[in-house]
Amino acid sequence: MSERVVTRALLVGAFTLLVYYIAAVVRGPEVEYIAWNPVHAAVLTVLGLAAGAAWGARAHLERWRTLEVLLVANLALVFGLLFLGWTMVWDAAKALEGLVPGLRDLSYGFWFIAGILGAYIVRKPGAALATETLAALAEFLAGSQWGFTLLISGLVQGGMAELVFALTGYRRYDLATLMAAGAAAGVGSLVVDYLFWYSDKTLPVLAIMLVARLISGAVLSGWLGKAIGDALARAGALDAFAIALEEAKGAPAQR
Amino acid sequence: MFTYLAHASPLHRLNPTVKLLTMAAVGLAATFVYSPWVPGLLALGLWLTVALVGKVPWPRLLRWSGYMLLLPLPLMLFTALYTDLSRYPNPHVLWHWGPWTVATEGLVTALALGLRVLVFVSASLLFIATTDPTDFAVSLAQNLRVPYRFAYGVLVAQRFLPLLRRELEIIRLAHRVRGVGEGRGWRGQVERLQRYAVPLLAAALRKSQRTALAMDAKAFGAGPERTYFRQMPIRRRDVLFLALWLAYIAAVYAVAARLGPLNWMWIPE
Numbered sequence: 001m002s003e004r005v006v007t008r009a010l011l012v013g014a015f016t017l018l019v020y021y022i023a024a025v026v027r028g029p030e031v032e033y034i035a036w037n038p039v040h041a042a043v044l045t046v047l048g049l050a051a052g053a054a055w056g057a058r059a060h061l062e063r064w065r066t067l068e069v070l071l072v073a074n075l076a077l078v079f080g081l082l083f084l085g086w087t088m089v090w091d092a093a094k095a096l097e098g099l100v101p102g103l104r105d106l107s108y109g110f111w112f113i114a115g116i117l118g119a120y121i122v123r124k125p126g127a128a129l130a131t132e133t134l135a136a137l138a139e140f141l142a143g144s145q146w147g148f149t150l151l152i153s154g155l156v157q158g159g160m161a162e163l164v165f166a167l168t169g170y171r172r173y174d175l176a177t178l179m180a181a182g183a184a185a186g187v188g189s190l191v192v193d194y195l196f197w198y199s200d201k202t203l204p205v206l207a208i209m210l211v212a213r214l215i216s217g218a219v220l221s222g223w224l225g226k227a228i229g230d231a232l233a234r235a236g237a238l239d240a241f242a243i244a245l246e247e248a249k250g251a252p253a254q255r
Numbered sequence: 256m257f258t259y260l261a262h263a264s265p266l267h268r269l270n271p272t273v274k275l276l277t278m279a280a281v282g283l284a285a286t287f288v289y290s291p292w293v294p295g296l297l298a299l300g301l302w303l304t305v306a307l308v309g310k311v312p313w314p315r316l317l318r319w320s321g322y323m324l325l326l327p328l329p330l331m332l333f334t335a336l337y338t339d340l341s342r343y344p345n346p347h348v349l350w351h352w353g354p355w356t357v358a359t360e361g362l363v364t365a366l367a368l369g370l371r372v373l374v375f376v377s378a379s380l381l382f383i384a385t386t387d388p389t390d391f392a393v394s395l396a397q398n399l400r401v402p403y404r405f406a407y408g409v410l411v412a413q414r415f416l417p418l419l420r421r422e423l424e425i426i427r428l429a430h431r432v433r434g435v436g437e438g439r440g441w442r443g444q445v446e447r448l449q450r451y452a453v454p455l456l457a458a459a460l461r462k463s464q465r466t467a468l469a470m471d472a473k474a475f476g477a478g479p480e481r482t483y484f485r486q487m488p489i490r491r492r493d494v495l496f497l498a499l500w501l502a503y504i505a506a507v508y509a510v511a512a513r514l515g516p517l518n519w520m521w522i523p524e
Binding site: 058061062064065066067069070071072073074075076077078082085088089091094097130134137138140141143144145146147148149151195196197200228231232235237238240 | 282467
């Protein structure tokens, strides 16, 4: 079940890298605008990985229960609005930029929480992708300043988180997995932001941003997502979902 | 911020998916270069389309425009201070203090990025103000092959929005009646966000469970395909809209290349 997500992610990722390699190296440096650049190679490969994971996860979405579809849609709506509100925190964190450029990205991780929480509750292939993408759609339709780029960010962040869950075979939903998924979404977010905003930044600044997003993705999405999911489960709001069934058994259920 | 305006205009009659893809194309066109002319002219084109073709009422359009112009200012400041000047052979430094250097090149980049935000927001405005949410959901399922249960799920969630707002008000009053104070400033807002998140989410989840039960009882999602009352075909006018915008993008690039260097973002090292 998880193999399709992983193989397609690797396939598309490798294919993107290959195309870039051919365009930049094999064809030679006389092509003016395409020269081999390790940063660009990494950016394109991560984009390919996320797109492949999204492609692999899509077919699984057809088989969800109505209840799960509505849960994910509602979760996405609420988090889309919270994401819009988080822009305030992001603006306030601008003060950190004066200390070390890139440090502000420590506040970025909250924006991946929808995908992590959705996957933690529903525990099915496609959950991280669908929740994160729909939350981005909700934020876009609510009128965020980032406009349609949010849809791409949502897809790539959700796709990268999805890939982590697929690598565990959709069986493990402990803190470590959730934090890894949040960190992976952080990598995806930086790649998209590089494409749209940060291609003029120096390499050290980009490196600080990457580390900051790995940390904040793991903490603000992975850890906080688990905390919120557990709080909701304790409130009895999730009795109909995999999270309640599997936590009650104490061991992950077989699929 | 922006809301759907239910009046008749040529933009309202376009296929939502084609409209969204066209806006994405315009947004992408604004990201490939650092010449401020490109996003500037694109934003102007979008704004004029919304005003003249979209027939958005003037008072509302002016209010929204004022907000849109303020949005990119923080980003512009940040960019002006932190542009990588080592990329330019001899930057025109205007001001230098501690870790910050302001140069003409940085200011031009800041202007280009600020206008880029303006393009994104204008594209959102065009799409949101003139697209009926139900049309959009149906079009997602019919044109983009999004699993239809998700498309309808989004629609249901969107209908819940006013209910959630009321729910938030109830939670707020419930906290207040128990004597929980409300902090001020952004710190207070973050604190409030924490306090409201779980009750609000629990309410949303309970609502979606009841709705899902009702939808299942009416056999929603029983089959892999479904029939539609609304049809969202891609018509000639949709293709024309896309083609006109692509032509405008090409014209903008041609004009901008005359006015100054385009500064492609994928500059080789």
